Amino acid sequence: MAKHVAVLMGGLSAEREVSLRSGAACANALETEGFRVTRIDVGRDLAQVLGEVGPDVAFNALHGRWGEDGVVQGILELLQIPYTHSGVLASALAMHKERAKAVMAAAGVFVPEGVVVHRLEASKRHILPPPYVVKPVNEGSSVGVIIVREDRTHPPQELGRPDWAYGDWMLVEKYVAGRELTCAVMGDRPLGVIDIRPATGVFYDYDAKYAKGGSIHVLPAEIKPKIYHQVQQMALTAHQALGCRGVSRADFRYDDRPDGTGQLVCLEVNTQPGMTETSLVPELAAHAGLTFGELVRWMVEDASCDR
Numbered sequence: 001m002a003k004h005v006a007v008l009m010g011g012l013s014a015e016r017e018v019s020l021r022s023g024a025a026c027a028n029a030l031e032t033e034g035f036r037v038t039r040i041d042v043g044r045d046l047a048q049v050l051g052e053v054g055p056d057v058a059f060n061a062l063h064g065r066w067g068e069d070g071v072v073q074g075i076l077e078l079l080q081i082p083y084t085h086s087g088v089l090a091s092a093l094a095m096h097k098e099r100a101k102a103v104m105a106a107a108g109v110f111v112p113e114g115v116v117v118h119r120l121e122a123s124k125r126h127i128l129p130p131p132y133v134v135k136p137v138n139e140g141s142s143v144g145v146i147i148v149r150e151d152r153t154h155p156p157q158e159l160g161r162p163d164w165a166y167g168d169w170m171l172v173e174k175y176v177a178g179r180e181l182t183c184a185v186m187g188d189r190p191l192g193v194i195d196i197r198p199a200t201g202v203f204y205d206y207d208a209k210y211a212k213g214g215s216i217h218v219l220p221a222e223i224k225p226k227i228y229h230q231v232q233q234m235a236l237t238a239h240q241a242l243g244c245r246g247v248s249r250a251d252f253r254y255d256d257r258p259d260g261t262g263q264l265v266c267l268e269v270n271t272q273p274g275m276t277e278t279s280l281v282p283e284l285a286a287h288a289g290l291t292f293g294e295l296v297r298w299m300v301e302d303a304s305c306d307r
Contacts, residue, residue, distance in 0.1 A: 001036075002034055002035055002036045003035055003036065003056045003057060003300065004035070004036045004037075004038065004053075004054070004055045004056045004057070005030055005035045005036065005037050005038070005055060005056065005057045005058075005059050005300055006037075006038045006039075006040050006050065006053055006055035006057070006058050006059065006081075007023050007026055007027040007030070007037060007038070007039050007040065007059045007061055008023070008040050008042050008046075008058055008059065008060050008061060008062050008067070008072065009022065009023020009024070009027075009039060009040065009041060009042065009061045009062065010023065010041035010042055010062075011041075011042040011062045011063075011064070011066055011067045011072075012042070012043070012044075012065070012066050012067075013062070013063065013064030013065045013066055013067060013068075013139075014064055014065075014139060014143045014144075014165070014166070015063035015064035015143065016064075018063055018274060018276060019061060019062050019063045019064070019067065020041070021276040021277075022061040022063065022274055022275040022276050022279070023039065023061035023062075023275075024039075025275055025276055025277060025292070026059055026061050026275050026296050027039050027059075027061075029292050029293045029296045030059065030293075030296050030297070030300065032293055033293045033296065033297045035297075035300065038053050038055060040053065042062060042066075042067065042072070046072065046075055047075050047078075047079060050075075050076075050079055050081060051079070055081060056082070057081070057082050057083065057084070057300050057303045058076050058081050058082070058083040058084070058303070059083075059084050059296070059299065059300060059303075060072065060073075060076075060083055060084050060085050060272060061272075061275060062272060063272050063274065064139060064143070065095070065138060065139065067272065068091060068094075068095055068270075068271055068272040069091055069092050069095040069096075069138065070087075070088040070089065070091040070092030070095070073086070073087055073088045073091050073307070074088050076305070077305055077306070080305055081305070082303040082304045082305055083303055083304075083305070083307070084246050084247075084299045084300065084302065084303045085245065085246045085247065085248075085271055085272055085299075085307075086242075086243070086244045086245045086246065086248065086271040086272075086307060087243070087245060087306070087307030088307075089243055090242050090243035090244045090245065090271060090307070091271050091272075093242050093243070094242050094244065094248075094268070094269045094270070094271045095138055095271070096137060096138060097135065097137050097138075097171045097268055098114075098116045098137055098171055100242060100268065100269060101114065103241050103242055104237075104238045104241055104242070104266060104269075106241070107237050107238070107240075107241035108237060109234050109237050109238045109241070109266050110234070110263075110264055110265045110266060111265055111266055111267075112173045112174050112176055112253070112265045112267065113128075113173065113174045114171050114172055114173035114174065115127060115128070115171075115172055116137060116169055116170065116171050116172075117169075117170060117172060118168055118169060118170070119159040119160070119164060119167075119168050119169070119170050120159070120160055120168075122134055122155060122156065122159050122170050122172060123155055123156060123157050123158070123159035123160035124155060124160070125155055126148070126155050127155075127172040128172055128173075128174055130148050130149060130150045130151075130152055130175075131147065131148060131149050131150045131174075131175035131177075132147075132148050132172055132173060132174055132175050133145065133146070133147050133148070133172070133173045133174075133175050134146040134148065134156055134159065134170050134171070134172050135170065135171050135173070136166040136167045136169070136170060136171075137167065137169045137170065137171050138167055138169075139166050139167070143166060144165075144166030144167075146158070146159070147175065148175075176253035176254075176255055176261075176263055176265055177253075177255050177257060177260060178253055178254050178255035178256055178257055178260055178263075179195050179221070179223070179253070179254045179255075179256060180195070180196040180197070180251070180252070180253060181193055181194065181195055181196070181221055181223070181231055181251070181252040181253070181254050182194050182196060182249055182250065182251050182252065182280050183231050183232055183234075183235035183249070183250055183252070183284075184235070184247060184248065184249045184250075184273065184280065184281045184284045184285070185235050185236055185239040185244070185247070185248050185249070185250070186246075186247050186285070186288075186295075186298070187246070187302065188236070188240075189236075190232035190233070190235050190236045191232075191284040191285065191287065191288050192219055192220050192221075192284050192287045192288065193219075193220060193221040193223070193228050193231045193232060194217050194218065194219045194220075194221060194280055194283065194284065195217070195218040195219075195221035195222060195223070196215050196216075196217060196218075196280075197215060197216040197217075197218065198215050198216075199215055199216055215278075217280070217283060219283060219284070219287055220287070223254065223256065227254065227256075227264065230264065231252055231254075231264070234250065234252070234264075234266055235248075235249075235250040235252075235266075235269075238250050238266055238269050239269065242269055242271075244269065244271055245302070245304075245307045246299055246302050246303075246307075247273065247281060247295075247299060248269050248270060248271050248273065249269070249270045249273035249280060249281055249284075250266055250268070250269045250270075251266070251267045251268055251269075251270070252264060252265060252266050252267060253265050253267060275296075281295070282295060
């Protein structure tokens with residue numbers, strides 16, 4: 001009998017829409033690979049729904065809070081349903097940008113300078129000399145990210161609005177100019193390195209990530225072999241230091257401008273990277289010789305509890 005896979009998608013975070021797309025793509029591919037698939041749009045009744053469905057494996061296609069931060073992983077551990085991607089601790093740790101940076105830095109991964117402050121404080125004064133970046137401590141996919149450019153005289157006053165939806169605590173980091181690079185890790189194997197160039201503007205924001213044509217992906221990245229290898233090694237080191245399992249993706253900035261600093265830093269590790277038609281991990285897997293179906297099959301076969 002074919003293994004029964006519950007694909008967890010949608011959810012309650014700001015990244016719900018892209019999770020629905022990731023989940024649909026993975027569910028379709030798993031069916032093509034011969035698995036029996038049940039699609040679950042995750043709500044607060046997830047434990048009850050899983051008890052009724054009774055899957056052999058949960059394929060976690062959730063993004064953002066409650067799906068990527070250890071919460072759903074804890075439910076799956078309690079129910080003893082093997083699941084994909086990282087476990088409770090690694091998921092929670094990677095999602096908290098400040099704590100993750102401390103662990104990565106201790107393991108020798110270069111990270112940008114930064115400080116965590118309350119959003120109201122960041123709305124009243126420049127926490128760092130511009131240019132700098134302000135991002136929620138516990139969100140993903142560039143949700144709520146603000147770039148304060150050199151010519152901006154006022155701090156980001158939108159942080160003081162009563163309808164601000166991305167939490168009270170913000171990570172303020174020195175802006176690193178240059179390239180946006182990304183590298184996935186599959187098991188204990190770093191894949192290729194992509195140079196991501198937004199089709200418009202200079203920031204790889206949510207729309208650039210998930211809209212068709214929003215960005216240009218150069219694979220393999222046209223950088224010096226030494227730097228290419230360094231990105232791969234830093235991605236693997238970060239993956240292992242945080243305790244990640246299955247597939248993760250690390251994002252970097254690299255300043256190789258003619259008058260630049262040469263700085264290479266890891267911004268964050270995504271434990272639940274996107275799996276849509278425009279996503280980076282499927283593209284990196286294809287570059288390594290894996291079809292999308294082979295990638296999701298590997299993820300299901302890698303699933304376990306106690307991750």
